[in-house]
Amino acid sequence: xxxxxxxxxxxxxxxxxxxxxxxxxxxxxxxxxxxxxxxxxxxxxxxxxxxxxxxxxxxxxxxxxxxxxxxxxxxxxxxxxxxxxxxxxxxxxxxxxxxxxxxxxxxxxxxxxxxxxxxxxxxxxxxxx
Numbered sequence: 001x002x003x004x005x006x007x008x009x010x011x012x013x014x015x016x017x018x019x020x021x022x023x024x025x026x027x028x029x030x031x032x033x034x035x036x037x038x039x040x041x042x043x044x045x046x047x048x049x050x051x052x053x054x055x056x057x058x059x060x061x062x063x064x065x066x067x068x069x070x071x072x073x074x075x076x077x078x079x080x081x082x083x084x085x086x087x088x089x090x091x092x093x094x095x096x097x098x099x100x101x102x103x104x105x106x107x108x109x110x111x112x113x114x115x116x117x118x119x120x121x122x123x124x125x126x127x128x129x
Contacts, residue, residue, distance in 0.1 A: 001026070001067055003023070003025070003026055006023060006026050006063060006067060007022075007023050010023060010059075010062070010063060013059065013062065015055065016033075016055055016056075016058075016059040019035065019040075019041075019052070019055060020035045020036060020038070020041075021033055021034070021035045021055065021056055021059050022034055022035070023063055024091070026063060026064070026067055028068070029064055029065075029067075029068060029095070029096035029099065029106075030064055030093070030094065030095050030096070031060045031061075031063035031064035031067070031093070031094045032060065032091060032092070032093045032094075033056060033059050033060040033063060033091070033092050033094075034056075034089055034090060034091040034092070035052065035056055035089065035090050036088060036089050037052070037085070037087075037088050037089060037090065047084060047085065048085045048090070048118070050079075050081060052090065053079065053081065053090070053110050053118055053119040053121075054077070054079055054119075054121075056090055056091075056092040056110060057077070057079065057092045057094070057108040057110055057119065057121040057123070058074065058077065058123070059092070060092035060093065060094035060108050061074060061077075061094045061106050061108055061121075061123045061125065062074075063094070064094035064095070064096065064106060065094075065096075065104060065106060065125050069099075069104070069127045069129070070129060071127065071128035071129035072104065072125045072126065072127050072128065073125060073126055073128060074123050074124070074125050074126075075103070075124045075125060075126050076123070076124045077121060077122070077123045077124075078121065078122045078123075079119055079120070079121045080119060080120045080121075081118070081119050082117045082118060082119055082120055083116055083117055083118055084116075084118070085112045085116070085118050086112055086114050086116055087112035087113040087114045087116070088112075088113065089112065089113040090110055090111070090112055090118060091110070091111050091112075091113070092108050092109070092110045092121075093108065093109050093111075094106050094107070094108045094123075095107055095108075097122075101127075102126060102127050103124060103125070103126055103127070104124070104125045104126075104127065105122065105123070105124050105125070106122070106123045106125065107120075107121070107122055108120075108121035108122075108123060109121070
C-alpha cells in the first residue's frame with residue numbers, strides 16, 4: 001500500500017484522526033504518526049494528558065501492523081511515561097520486534113519534536129486474518 005492509500009483507510013479511525021493525529025511515514029512493519037498539541041490535549045495540570053501518548057502510540061501500532069496483516073488488533077499494551085513533553089508536537093514510531101503466525105510484538109517510542117522521549121510502549125498484537 002502507498003502512503004495516501006493508508007491515510008485514506010485510517011481516516012475511519014475517528015478517535016485518533018479527530019484528535020489531530022496524522023500518518024507521517026510508513027514502511028515495512030513500521031509507521032510514524034504525529035499530533036500537533038493544543039489545549040484539548042492538556043490535563044488539569046497543564047501537561048499533556050497520558051491518553052494522548054497512548055492513543056498516538058496505539059494509532060502508530062495499528063498503522064504499522066495492518067499494512068501487511070490487515071485485521072491485526074492489540075492484545076495488550078504496556079506504556080511507561082518517561083518524561084515531560086517540552087515541545088508542541090508528539091511523534092510515535094512503531095517498529096516490529098517479532099512477527100509470528102498469529103501474534104506480533106511492536107515497540108513504539110513517543111517523542112516530542114525536541115527529541116525528548118515522552119513514553120516507551122510495547123504492544124502485543126493478534127493477526128485475526
